[in-house]
Amino acid sequence: MKLKGKRAVVTGGGQGIGLGIVTAFINEGASVITCGRRNRPATLPSGCEYVTLDVADPIAVKEFAASQPAADILVNNAGVQVEKTVTESTDEDWNSVIGVNARGVFNLCRDFIPVMNAGASIINIGSISGNIADPSMALYNASKAFVHGLTRSIAVDHGPQVRCNAICPGWIETGMLEAGFATASSPDAAMQDALDRHPVKRFGKPEDIASMAVWLASDDAAFATGQLFTIDGGMTASSPLNPGLF
Amino acid sequence: MKLDGKIALVTGGRGGIGRAVVKRLMQEGATVYAADLTEQGSLKLHDDDGSHFIKLDVTSEQDSISAFSAVKAQHGKLHILVNAAGIEIEKTIEQTTLAEWNQSFAVNATGTFLTSKYSLPLLRAAAESGISSSIINFGSYDGFIADPGLAAYCATKGAVHALTRAMACDHGPEGIRVNAICPGYIDTPMLQSFFEGDGSGGEGGNIDSLQQAVRDVHPMRTYGTPEDIANLVNWLASDEARYASGQLWVLDGGLSAQVQQMKL
Numbered sequence: 137m138k139l140k141g142k143r144a145v146v147t148g149g150g151q152g153i154g155l156g157i158v159t160a161f162i163n164e165g166a167s168v169i170t171c172g173r174r175n176r177p178a179t180l181p182s183g184c185e186y187v188t189l190d191v192a193d194p195i196a197v198k199e200f201a202a203s204q205p206a207a208d209i210l211v212n213n214a215g216v217q218v219e220k221t222v223t224e225s226t227d228e229d230w231n232s233v234i235g236v237n238a239r240g241v242f243n244l245c246r247d248f249i250p251v252m253n254a255g256a257s258i259i260n261i262g263s264i265s266g267n268i269a270d271p272s273m274a275l276y277n278a279s280k281a282f283v284h285g286l287t288r289s290i291a292v293d294h295g296p297q298v299r300c301n302a303i304c305p306g307w308i309e310t311g312m313l314e315a316g317f318a319t320a321s322s323p324d325a326a327m328q329d330a331l332d333r334h335p336v337k338r339f340g341k342p343e344d345i346a347s348m349a350v351w352l353a354s355d356d357a358a359f360a361t362g363q364l365f366t367i368d369g370g371m372t373a374s375s376p377l378n379p380g381l382f
Numbered sequence: 383m384k385l386d387g388k389i390a391l392v393t394g395g396r397g398g399i400g401r402a403v404v405k406r407l408m409q410e411g412a413t414v415y416a417a418d419l420t421e422q423g424s425l426k427l428h429d430d431d432g433s434h435f436i437k438l439d440v441t442s443e444q445d446s447i448s449a450f451s452a453v454k455a456q457h458g459k460l461h462i463l464v465n466a467a468g469i470e471i472e473k474t475i476e477q478t479t480l481a482e483w484n485q486s487f488a489v490n491a492t493g494t495f496l497t498s499k500y501s502l503p504l505l506r507a508a509a510e511s512g513i514s515s516s517i518i519n520f521g522s523y524d525g526f527i528a529d530p531g532l533a534a535y536c537a538t539k540g541a542v543h544a545l546t547r548a549m550a551c552d553h554g555p556e557g558i559r560v561n562a563i564c565p566g567y568i569d570t571p572m573l574q575s576f577f578e579g580d581g582s583g584g585e586g587g588n589i590d591s592l593q594q595a596v597r598d599v600h601p602m603r604t605y606g607t608p609e610d611i612a613n614l615v616n617w618l619a620s621d622e623a624r625y626a627s628g629q630l631w632v633l634d635g636g637l638s639a640q641v642q643q644m645k646l
Binding site (some may be wrong): 156264265268269270271330333371372373374375377378 | 445523527528529530595596599637638639640641642645
């Protein structure tokens with residue numbers, strides 16, 4: 137077990153990628169607490185502690201951190217997305233997306249770094265969209281670029297105490313993906329087209345991200361810091377031209 | 383005029399992009415040598431554009447030595463070297479023969495090495511005036527992300543990118559700036575041949591619909607022209623770019639700024 141004896145804090149662990157990470161951490165022997173804005177989700181493994189917390193609220197995060205034992209692993213996974221361009225986005229959209237995705241990561245890092253054990257690992261969930269743009273996802277794309285920049289800053293500033301890396305997932309099957317295809321004019325064709333854009337010919341699973349998170353959290357990754365690790369089945373390694381065009 | 387009094391040599395100078403670069407540099411007042419395998423290059427017709435033709439196979443060390451000897455004899459210096467000669471082989475690594483692989487590297491990577499190597503004394507001589515001289519290599523957006531079935535091409539362009547940074551480090555102190563332009567889809571004979579490719583033209587074999595499909599993937603909804611590239615060459619060659627070095631300049635209408643365009 138790679139994480140035996142380690143204490144992990146994972147935000148947004150009730151579903152999708154976060155749930156995959158929580159499950160993998162528990163399987164590797166870590167003691168895990170996660171959080172969400174709602175009550176404890178039924179999907180959460182029974183061994184996982186849960187607290188209701190809005191990561192965008194700095195006072196609530198400070199109180200949460202003060203209540204916790206020293207942590208070895210912090211995973212900033214909680215995130216929201218709003219599918220709009222800049223001109224469509226409202227102040228509420230800004231507060232929601234930047235509040236959770238950017239300020240939330242900052243809040244957790246600010247209050248946990250001082251109380252983490254030596255050799256601790258922070259893992260932020262960035263996105264391929266923080267490097268290149270998804271259409272009509274302006275605030276989301278920008279919030280993930282913020283995460284990437286903050287990741288490097290933490291690695292540089294707090295290097296002796298903690299390691300800090302980001303995972304940049306591509307298209308992961310989290311329920312949102314399937315919902316997106318359902319709205320396409322031809323769902324089957326849309327899914328096939330999307331699959332064809334992945335050299336591995338499948339979408340990602342939360343476990344694919346979780347296994348990278350386990351590695352980054354473990355002492356196997358003791359020299360890895362300040363980096364962005366893309367896990368997208370090869371999608372962004374290939375040109376965005378339509379599959380089969382040539 | 384931005385390039386008054388400057389001496390320039392453009393490899394692939396009678397090809398699609400090279401031709402436009404030569405024309406633009408001349409418009410800006412430079413004396414331009416168009417170096418290519420033949421006077422026509424990859425274009426069917428050649429109008430006399432007033433450039434000086436130099437027969438140059440960039441894979442030949444002797445050709446490079448001869449070409450820059452000729453420039454030295456005439457001018458004693460060179461301000462601008464544009465390495466625009468390039469070839470593209472449309473194959474995966476499994477389909478690519480060793481000879482094709484070697485030829486790709488010989489033109490795209492070794493060619494850039496040889497012309498840069500043998501022009502350095504002339505570029506240094508130009509930089510002695512206190513104004514930097516400029517090497518402009520041709521990388522590609524394919525040096526960052528891959529188009530299918532272009533393995534050797536992608537690899538050669540990655541090599542050009544790394545060589546660009548290395549040369550910028552080594553020769554910056556001598557007043558020589560080195561940059562690479564990384565074009566996306568540019569309307570050239572190379573692109574047309576890529577479209578025609580195996581004749582399938584993708585689905586249905588209609589070149590027009592294929593071209594439209596390619597345009598539509600671009601945020602700017604078009605692919606570029608050789609003149610678009612020449613505009614950037616002109617700037618990088620000029621004294622306005624005196625602090626620009628060691629960089630890879632992607633010029634692709636936004637193509638590589640985006641995540642794959644899923645059809646949702």
